[in-house]
Structures are given as C-alpha cells and as structure tokens.
Amino acid sequence: MYMTKLVTLSRHILEEQHSFPAAKGDFTNLMMDLTLAFKIISREVNKAGLVEILGATDEENIQGETVMKLDAFAQDRIFKAMDHGGNLCCMASEEVEHIIPIPERFEKGRYILVFDPLDGSSNIDKNVSIGTIFGVFRRVTEGGDGTLEDVLQKGARQVAAGYVVYGSSTILVYSTGAGVHGFTLDPSVGEFLLSHPNIRIPEKGKTYSINEGNYNTWDENTKKYIQWVKESDKETQRPYGLRYIGSLVADFHRNLLAGGIFLYPSNCKDPAHPKPKLRLVYEANPLAFLVEQAGGKASTGTERILDLQPTALHQRVPLIIGSAYDVDKYCEFMSRAGATV
Numbered sequence: 001m002y003m004t005k006l007v008t009l010s011r012h013i014l015e016e017q018h019s020f021p022a023a024k025g026d027f028t029n030l031m032m033d034l035t036l037a038f039k040i041i042s043r044e045v046n047k048a049g050l051v052e053i054l055g056a057t058d059e060e061n062i063q064g065e066t067v068m069k070l071d072a073f074a075q076d077r078i079f080k081a082m083d084h085g086g087n088l089c090c091m092a093s094e095e096v097e098h099i100i101p102i103p104e105r106f107e108k109g110r111y112i113l114v115f116d117p118l119d120g121s122s123n124i125d126k127n128v129s130i131g132t133i134f135g136v137f138r139r140v141t142e143g144g145d146g147t148l149e150d151v152l153q154k155g156a157r158q159v160a161a162g163y164v165v166y167g168s169s170t171i172l173v174y175s176t177g178a179g180v181h182g183f184t185l186d187p188s189v190g191e192f193l194l195s196h197p198n199i200r201i202p203e204k205g206k207t208y209s210i211n212e213g214n215y216n217t218w219d220e221n222t223k224k225y226i227q228w229v230k231e232s233d234k235e236t237q238r239p240y241g242l243r244y245i246g247s248l249v250a251d252f253h254r255n256l257l258a259g260g261i262f263l264y265p266s267n268c269k270d271p272a273h274p275k276p277k278l279r280l281v282y283e284a285n286p287l288a289f290l291v292e293q294a295g296g297k298a299s300t301g302t303e304r305i306l307d308l309q310p311t312a313l314h315q316r317v318p319l320i321i322g323s324a325y326d327v328d329k330y331c332e333f334m335s336r337a338g339a340t341v
C-alpha cells in the first residue's frame with residue numbers, strides 16, 4: 001500500500017517559510033488563523049442541510065446572535081479569525097461595501113487579506129459544491145490603518161492566494177508563488193493533509209465551462225469561439241464537453257486538475273456598455289495567481305488579469321481562465337475585428 005508522507009498544511013507552510021529568509025513567521029500565523037475559519041465554515045456547510053442555514057432563522061445562539069445566512073456566517077467567521085492576529089492592516093470582502101479596518105484594540109500587521117467568503121452561495125440549498133476564495137498582499141503604505149491603496153494592488157503583486165471547495169470533501173488549494181498545492185481536510189483530526197502536491201494544469205483541456213443561457217448577451221467573437229469548441233477537435237477528433245456547476249471555485253478546481261477553460265464573458269447586449277459579472281479583487285485575481293502558478297492563463301479576453309490596475313473594490317471583469325492553449329485560443333478569436341469585452 002503506497003502511503004504518501006503525511007504533511008499537514010501548517011508543516012507545509014513552515015517548510016515554505018524557511019525558503020523565504022525574509023519571512024518572519026507572520027505569514028505562517030496568518031495562514032493558520034485563516035485555516036481555522038475554513039474548518040469552522042466547512043463544519044457549518046456540511047450541516048447546512050440539517051439546520052436550514054439558508055436565511056436568517058428566528059433562533060438565537062448562545063451569544064444572543066441571530067443564526068445567520070451562510071455567506072454572512074462565513075464572512076463573520078473569517079473576520080473574527082483574522083482581526084486579532086496582528087498580521088493584517090486591513091481586509092476586504094465581497095460582503096462588505098468598504099475596506100474592513102482592524103479594530104483599534106488590535107495590533108496591525110504588514111499584510112492585506114481580500115476574500116469572497118462564500119462563492120457559489122446560491123447553490124448551497126441544492127447541496128452543490130461552494131467555496132471561499134482569498135488573496136494576500138503586502139501593504140504598500142507606511143504604518144497605521146491599511147487603505148484602499150493597499151487593497152487595490154495589481155493581482156501580480158499578490159504574495160499568496162488560494163481557495164477552499166466545500167464539496168464531497170473540503171479541499172484547500174493555495175500558492176505562495178512556489179507552485180500550487182492542495183490539501184484535503186480530515187475532519188476526524190481537524191487537519192488539512194497534503195493530497196495534491198505541485199498541481200500543474202494540463203496545457204490543453206477537453207471541456208469548456210460557460211453559462212450557455214447567456215448566449216444572446218455574448219459578443220460575436222465569443223459566439224464564434226463557442227461554436228469552434230463544439231466542432232470536432234482536429235487533434236482528438238471530438239468536440240469539447242460542457243461542464244458548468246455555477247460555483248466558480250468548483251468549476252475552476254475541476255479545470256485546474258483535469259484541464260479545461262472557464263469563461264464568464266461580459267454581457268454585451270449593449271455593446272457600448274459591456275457588463276461583466278465576476279469580481280476582480282477577490283474572485284479573478286486570486287484564481288489568476290493560482291492558475292499561472294500551475295502553468296495556465298487568465299485573461300479578460302484581451303488583457304492578462306494579473307496586469308489589471310483595480311480602480312474600485314467591487315469592480316467586475318470578464319474572466320477567461322484555465323489551460324494555456326485554450327485561453328490563448330479564445331484570445332485569438334477576441335483579437336479579430338469587432339471584439340468588445
């Protein structure tokens with residue numbers, strides 16, 4: 001029986017930390033605090049079907065708090081796990097309009113955390129995989145509270161990024177810029193154990209992920225590309241298969257392991273005002289960091305995601321992400337005349 005060596009996430013991060021002489025252990029502490037929140041969210045997600053955690057119930061818990069919607073619950077657990085560790089100077093979340101300061105009474109650190117506390121939350125009541133997405137930056141301002149300038153950094157400046165998929169098992173995938181590694185939660189011991197070391201995304205996939213229901217909102221070049229993926233592939237003599245879960249993290253995770261392309265193009269019903277859906281800061285950028293670390297690509301269709309200068313916390317971008325060959329092929333279609341994104 002081949003036994004992979006047992007490596008916990010904390011051991012893995014410590015070993016990675018040793019390869020960064022400048023690391024002072026604060027990043028390791030940040031990640032340990034974050035994974036505690038993930039374990040708690042995983043426990044709640046796995047109970048969700050039982051405790052009707054879809055909306056605010058009328059029950060109060062021991063602290064007198066109303067038992068909250070799962071995405072607000074996830075938001076609250078991540079905030080409470082991260083606000084006092086002294087590693088962050090501020091946070092930003094999909095669930096909160098403005099940047100989230102570290103409470104006055106706690107020490108501030110040199111990192112910024114951006115996150116989507118629960119991605120795909122519309123799926124939770126269908127027992128479909130959902131997840132959390134996060135990115136970490138070093139601050140660019142000197143001392144005191146972190147500012148919007150610290151948060152709105154280009155994705156290429158992330159020092160780490162990752163996601164958790166709360167599915168048939170809870171898997172955490174992260175990178176600090178030294179490859180992409182996956183860990184599976186063993187709930188019986190409460191540890192994330194290394195299960196997918198050095199993930200590399202296949203150069204070319206066999207599936208595409210897109211919400212075909214939006215066909216009539218796509219620009220002409222996107223329609224032509226989707227037509228192309230449905231024709232028989234010259235190399236494999238078969239068309240691409242369609243896989244679409246409707247949770248970005250779950251669709252992304254499948255493509256990372258098996259290869260493939262995920263597309264959420266802008267709604268171009270009004271070509272003068274294309275409307276993208278996914279958020280740059282805490283959805284596109286962290287996943288773009290990961291996919292490039294795994295040998296893949298992430299683009300708007302015309303620009304590399306990690307090169308975009310964010311201008312607003314919740315700004316949205318078209319997201320084309322996955323196997324390098326497939327993302328390049330889409331961008332080739334988008335480079336034809338008349339492309340709008």
Ligand code: AHG
Pocket residue numbers: 094116118119120121122211246247248249
């Ligand atoms: P969130 O639940 O954080 O708002 O994200 C939902 C996103 C993403 O998970 C998914 O890829 C996309 O919404 C699905 O959108 P459609 O239902 O329009 O296909």
Ligand code: MN
Pocket residue numbers: 116118119120248283
């Ligand atoms: Mn999301």
Ligand code: MN
Pocket residue numbers: 071094116117118119120121
């Ligand atoms: Mn969300």
